[in-house]
Amino acid sequence: MTRNAVVTDWGRRASQYLAKIASISEPGAGVTRLPFTNEHRRALAEITGWMQTANLEVHLDAAGTLIGRSKAPKSAPTLLMGSHQDSVRHGGAFDGIMGVALPILALERLEQEGQRLPFAVEVLAFADEEGVRFPTALIGPRALAGSLDPAVLEMCDAEGTSLRQAMLDFGLAPDKIGTLRRDPATVIGYLETHIEQGPVLESAGQALGVVTAICGIERHQVRFRGVTGHAGTLPMEGRRDALVGAAGLVTEVNRLAHANKTLRATVGTLTALPGVVNAVPADVRLSVELRAPDDLVREQAGQALHTIAKTIANSHGLDLNIARSYHQPAQPCDEALTIHLQAALQATGSQGLRLASGATHDASALADLCPVAMMFVRCRDGVSHAPQEYASADDLGSAIDALCKFLTALANKSPS
Amino acid sequence: MTRNAVVTDWGRRASQYLAKIASISEPGAGVTRLPFTNEHRRALAEITGWMQTANLEVHLDAAGTLIGRSKAPKSAPTLLMGSHQDSVRHGGAFDGIMGVALPILALERLEQEGQRLPFAVEVLAFADEEGVRFPTALIGPRALAGSLDPAVLEMCDAEGTSLRQAMLDFGLAPDKIGTLRRDPATVIGYLETHIEQGPVLESAGQALGVVTAICGIERHQVRFRGVTGHAGTLPMEGRRDALVGAAGLVTEVNRLAHANKTLRATVGTLTALPGVVNAVPADVRLSVELRAPDDLVREQAGQALHTIAKTIANSHGLDLNIARSYHQPAQPCDEALTIHLQAALQATGSQGLRLASGATHDASALADLCPVAMMFVRCRDGVSHAPQEYASADDLGSAIDALCKFLTALANKSPS
Numbered sequence: 001m002t003r004n005a006v007v008t009d010w011g012r013r014a015s016q017y018l019a020k021i022a023s024i025s026e027p028g029a030g031v032t033r034l035p036f037t038n039e040h041r042r043a044l045a046e047i048t049g050w051m052q053t054a055n056l057e058v059h060l061d062a063a064g065t066l067i068g069r070s071k072a073p074k075s076a077p078t079l080l081m082g083s084h085q086d087s088v089r090h091g092g093a094f095d096g097i098m099g100v101a102l103p104i105l106a107l108e109r110l111e112q113e114g115q116r117l118p119f120a121v122e123v124l125a126f127a128d129e130e131g132v133r134f135p136t137a138l139i140g141p142r143a144l145a146g147s148l149d150p151a152v153l154e155m156c157d158a159e160g161t162s163l164r165q166a167m168l169d170f171g172l173a174p175d176k177i178g179t180l181r182r183d184p185a186t187v188i189g190y191l192e193t194h195i196e197q198g199p200v201l202e203s204a205g206q207a208l209g210v211v212t213a214i215c216g217i218e219r220h221q222v223r224f225r226g227v228t229g230h231a232g233t234l235p236m237e238g239r240r241d242a243l244v245g246a247a248g249l250v251t252e253v254n255r256l257a258h259a260n261k262t263l264r265a266t267v268g269t270l271t272a273l274p275g276v277v278n279a280v281p282a283d284v285r286l287s288v289e290l291r292a293p294d295d296l297v298r299e300q301a302g303q304a305l306h307t308i309a310k311t312i313a314n315s316h317g318l319d320l321n322i323a324r325s326y327h328q329p330a331q332p333c334d335e336a337l338t339i340h341l342q343a344a345l346q347a348t349g350s351q352g353l354r355l356a357s358g359a360t361h362d363a364s365a366l367a368d369l370c371p372v373a374m375m376f377v378r379c380r381d382g383v384s385h386a387p388q389e390y391a392s393a394d395d396l397g398s399a400i401d402a403l404c405k406f407l408t409a410l411a412n413k414s415p416s
Numbered sequence: 417m418t419r420n421a422v423v424t425d426w427g428r429r430a431s432q433y434l435a436k437i438a439s440i441s442e443p444g445a446g447v448t449r450l451p452f453t454n455e456h457r458r459a460l461a462e463i464t465g466w467m468q469t470a471n472l473e474v475h476l477d478a479a480g481t482l483i484g485r486s487k488a489p490k491s492a493p494t495l496l497m498g499s500h501q502d503s504v505r506h507g508g509a510f511d512g513i514m515g516v517a518l519p520i521l522a523l524e525r526l527e528q529e530g531q532r533l534p535f536a537v538e539v540l541a542f543a544d545e546e547g548v549r550f551p552t553a554l555i556g557p558r559a560l561a562g563s564l565d566p567a568v569l570e571m572c573d574a575e576g577t578s579l580r581q582a583m584l585d586f587g588l589a590p591d592k593i594g595t596l597r598r599d600p601a602t603v604i605g606y607l608e609t610h611i612e613q614g615p616v617l618e619s620a621g622q623a624l625g626v627v628t629a630i631c632g633i634e635r636h637q638v639r640f641r642g643v644t645g646h647a648g649t650l651p652m653e654g655r656r657d658a659l660v661g662a663a664g665l666v667t668e669v670n671r672l673a674h675a676n677k678t679l680r681a682t683v684g685t686l687t688a689l690p691g692v693v694n695a696v697p698a699d700v701r702l703s704v705e706l707r708a709p710d711d712l713v714r715e716q717a718g719q720a721l722h723t724i725a726k727t728i729a730n731s732h733g734l735d736l737n738i739a740r741s742y743h744q745p746a747q748p749c750d751e752a753l754t755i756h757l758q759a760a761l762q763a764t765g766s767q768g769l770r771l772a773s774g775a776t777h778d779a780s781a782l783a784d785l786c787p788v789a790m791m792f793v794r795c796r797d798g799v800s801h802a803p804q805e806y807a808s809a810d811d812l813g814s815a816i817d818a819l820c821k822f823l824t825a826l827a828n829k830s831p832s
Contacts, residue, residue: 198649215648219693229798231682232631232707232774233614236673243683247666254660257652266647267659268693270686277635277684277703287693291648358648382645 010105011397017101018396021046022093030090030387035128036064036166043085047100047125054108056123061180062173063148064127065140070107072120079410080144080190080370081403082124084362088132092389094379099193100125102396106403115404117411119188126362133157134166139177141365146181182369189337189371191406192363193399195391199382200355207395208402209353210342211374213293214364215264216330218302220288222249222309225319228274228282240317243272243281248316252308253288256301263301264291264358293356295330331364334371340413341373344406348398375402426521427813433517434812437462438509446506446803451544452480452582459501463516463541470524472539477596478589479564480543481556486523488536495826496606496786497819498540500556500778504548508805510795515609516541518812522819531820533827535604545778549573550582555593557781562597598785605753605787607822608779609815611807615798616771623811624818625769626758627790629709630780631680632746634718636704638665638725641735644690644698656733659688659697664732668724669704672717679717680707680774709772711746747780750787756829757789760822764814791818 024042026032033039044066051058051068058068066085069078083099103123110117124140131137134155142148153164153174167174196202201209226240250267257265270286288305292298306322313320342352355376363372377399380390440458442448449455460482467474467484474484482501485494499515519539526533540556547553550571558564569580569590583590612618617625642656666683673681686702704721708714722738729736758768771792779788793815796806 196649197646198651199654200651217648230613230775230800231684231705232633232680232776233612233800234680234774234798235614235616236670236680238615241670241682243666243686244670247663247670247683250659250663251667254652254657254663264648264650264652266657266694266696267663268647268688268695268697269691270659270688270697272684272686275685278682278705279684280682281684281686289647289694358650359646360648382650384646384649 007397007401008394009397010109010400011393011395014101014105014396014400015393017050017105018093018098021097025087028090031087031093032089032091033085033087034133035086036133036170040085040127041170044125047085050101050104051123054104055111056104056107060172061140061143062176063140063143063180064167064170064172065143066125068104068123070117070121076120077188078120078122078186079188080122080124080366081192082126082362083192083194084126084129086128086130086132088130088385090387091385092387094195094389094391095197095384096129096194098195098377098391098396102193102399103403106400106407109400109404110407115408117407119411121407129362134163136163138362138365141362143177143180144182145365145369147365147368148177150177184369187370189334189373190363190366190369191337191341191373191375192361193375193377193403194361195379195384195389196376197359197379197382197384201353201376201378202380202382204351204353206351206353207378207398208345208348208350209355209376210338210345211333211357211376212338212354213333214331214357214360215291215293216295216298216328217360218290218298218327219325220302220305221285221323221325222288223283223285223321224313226282226317227280229280231278231280234280239280241280242284242318245312245316245318246270246272246284246286248312249286249309253305256304260297260301262292262294262356263297265289265301291358293330293332298330328360331367331372333363333373337371337373340410341375341406344409345375345402347405347409348401350398350402375399423813423817424810425813426525426816427809427811430517430521430812430816431809433466433521434509434514437513441503444506447503447509448505448507449501449503450549451502452549452586456501456543457586460541463501466517466520467539470520471527472520472523476588477559478592479556479559479596480583480586480588481559482541484520484539486533486537492536493604494536494538494602495604496538496540496782497608498542498778499608499610500542500545502544502546502548504546504801506803507801508803510611510805510807511613511800512545512610514611514793514807514812518609518815519819522816522823525816525820526823531824533823535827537823542778550579552579554778554781557778559593559596560598561781561785563781563784564593566593600785603786605750605789606779606782606785607753607757607789607791608777609791609793609819610777611795611800611805612792613775613795613798613800617769617792617794618796618798620767620769622767622769623794623814624761624764624766625771625792626754626761627749627773627792628754628770629749630747630773630776631707631709632711632714632744633776634706634714634743635741636718636721637701637739637741638704639699639701639737640729642698642733643696645696647694647696650696655696657696658700658734661728661732661734662686662688662700662702664728665702665725669721672720676713676717678708678710678772679713681705681717707774709746709748714746744776747783747788749779749789753787753789756826757791757822760825761791761818763821763825764817766814766818791815
């Protein structure tokens with residue numbers, strides 16, 4: 001086979017894997033595969049088959065992470081790869097699971113090509129990254145990093161089943177999670193492959209990209225309160241219209257993000273009361289979410305948001321409540337590992353385009369354990385978390401190719 | 417008694433009347449008195465007492481309007497006065513019913529003072545102006561004007577009772593409404609007294625004002641549709657955020673009204689979907705209501721609204737649906753009658769301030785029959801349709817004084 005035919009062939013294998021496991025889903029449109037369910041169990045059986053085909057040794061850890069390890073001495077330094085098996089409700093066939101399938105296929109390809117690696121590789125299929133079933137997530141990577149708060153085991157799903165009980169029912173050992181913590185000295189790093197979930201690679205005509213950082217996030221709850229009144233009898237002069245104030249804030253939040261290349265700012269929710277056609281709105285609540293790969297940029301934007309909201313409230317005679325309700329710092333990827341990944345992409349003919357990840361991933365939790373890097377794969381129209389989510393077999397093949405080059409190039413370096 | 421003591425005394429009578437009838441209400445905060453109910457029946461008994469005290473002859477017409485007529489030949493030209501007995505849910509003690517009580521007391525005062533009028537006066541207590549129980553209103557004045565569409569009798573309330581059945585159960589004769597039509601040649605005009613429901617008189621330090629016109633109304637339903645996406649992964653560039661577009665429209669609608677002294681413009685409702693904190697809004701619906709005393713001003717604003725919405729949709733890549741869902745032309749008050757009313761106000765020491773009515777009133781339906789004029793009474797903080805609605809006894813007394821001067825001055829003119 002020519003070089004391109006090899007890439008095409010492995011891409012086709014990946015597409016077949018993903019199509020098959022996409023059928024392991026609750027009924028309904030797209031893929032719905034929640035953690036510690038029958039669908040999860042059936043998915044693990046499928047992934048176990050992939051891992052065994054790649055000659056990996058398979059076991060399920062106490063936190064529900066399925067681990068396929070290449071044959072290597074127990075003391076060998078270990079490179080971690082992988083992503084999550086679960087999906088959102090009515091999600092797609094790529095988010096998460098693609099990052100499990102591709103490294104398994106890359107290892108199978110290297111095995112077939114007779115390439116030996118001087119380090120162990122473990123491919124990890126985490127149970128729960130999306131946080132759909134329980135109001136928590138990232139149990140598997142946090143267990144490895146030793147950062148899991150055991151209190152989350154008491155959180156319950158919508159049926160009232162605790163996370164602990166769900167894990168016990170699944171045959172896991174939630175009380176042994178503490179033993180899973182890895183010694184950072186034994187871990188080379190973690191490389192996660194994920195669909196981009198955005199349109200940047202597609203716009204740039206690139207199949208693959210290198211992630212510079214996982215953006216930090218902050219969310220603010222804003223409430224403007226004014227005075228209602230009859231839309232016919234209340235003169236414009238002196239109105240204290242909470243929606244007019246809120247509209248000004250939506251405009252300014254958008255302007256703020258457009259003025260800063262790396263900031264994303266979104267008003268996702270807005271409700272106006274009393275909400276009748278002929279009454280001035282007196283009570284408007286809205287949410288503002290800010291994301292940036294640089295915490296300083298994000299925090300300055302958060303401060304600007306508060307200043308803007310106060311100015312608007314003053315000029316419209318409104319009472320203002322504004323509070324930051326959530327924040328999560330940015331997680332920069334490891335620069336050395338990222339440069340190494342970029343070189344691997346470039347060896348496949350890719351530009352090695354660098355971009356930030358606006359969404360959170362398992363890598364953000366594993367960064368507490370080891371250097372992390374991420375590769376993004378182009379997805380059609382930037383769509384994710386929807387049945388239409390799609391990455392082409394050719395792009396999957398290119399990603400496997402880049403992973404192989406990453407591994408063989410790493411083999412030629414002295415691993416840290 | 418001195419002049420002021422007389423005014424004070426009659427104002428106190430009016431306050432007592434209004435406090436008493438306010439107790440005829442469904443349970444709950446404020447006044448809830450809906451048409452063709454037990455509360456309506458008890459209110460009619462109370463108003464009948466007021467009318468009889470003023471030496472008026474009382475009857476209930478086929479449409480449920482209680483009519484108190486001064487003793488005069490059947491063929492005498494007739495001046496109509498009055499307003500409505502019903503309230504909104506949890507409304508106040510003044511809206512509507514005050515315009516019934518004050519002319520009755522004015523006629524009682526003239527009677528006591530021995531003033532004879534060369535025309536008949538009828539005080540009308542209409543059943544339903546608010547349109548809370550049935551999806552229609554103004555049955556009484558439309559019956560007099562001959563403009564009632566009998567089809568509305570088939571409209572049902574929330575319990576499924578038709579308006580016809582409710583009227584029959586109340587002892588009325590809905591099928592005889594056609595006979596209520598008055599001959600315009602016999603009617604001098606209609607004068608309605610109402611609380612302002614706005615803050616203009618209070619700001620100007622005036623107890624009373626003269627209405628120039630009842631504003632025309634138009635309502636538009638606007639829908640912007642864009643594309644949703646993950647608030648973290650979707651770059652700002654190229655977003656099609658329906659809420660950013662809608663916010664721009666809210667701002668422009670407000671600007672439009674501030675740029676025109678007589679226009680009132682309100683976005684009363686706004687909903688944004690999918691409505692989650694980390695997703696770009698893709699579907700926003702909002703309502704725009706425009707009111708002006710001049711139809712041309714209002715219609716030009718409506719056209720400007722459509723132009724602005726299209727410009728916003730184009731610049732944000734949004735699909736736009738916009739439609740005018742309702743309109744009602746402005747109803748100018750009769751200039752001769754209004755000048756006469758203004759002179760009466762000025763004779764009481766009032767400035768006779770002229771202002772438009774942003775809300776609709778029974779007078780708008782009676783304008784199809786005869787010349788109409790309206791007097792507004794100052795209300796506290798501009799609040800109406802709420803339990804806090806309030807007009808002072810002094811202001812009620814001033815209004816009665818102005819009504820007496822209006823009637824006696826009209827008696828000295830040759831009625832049309």
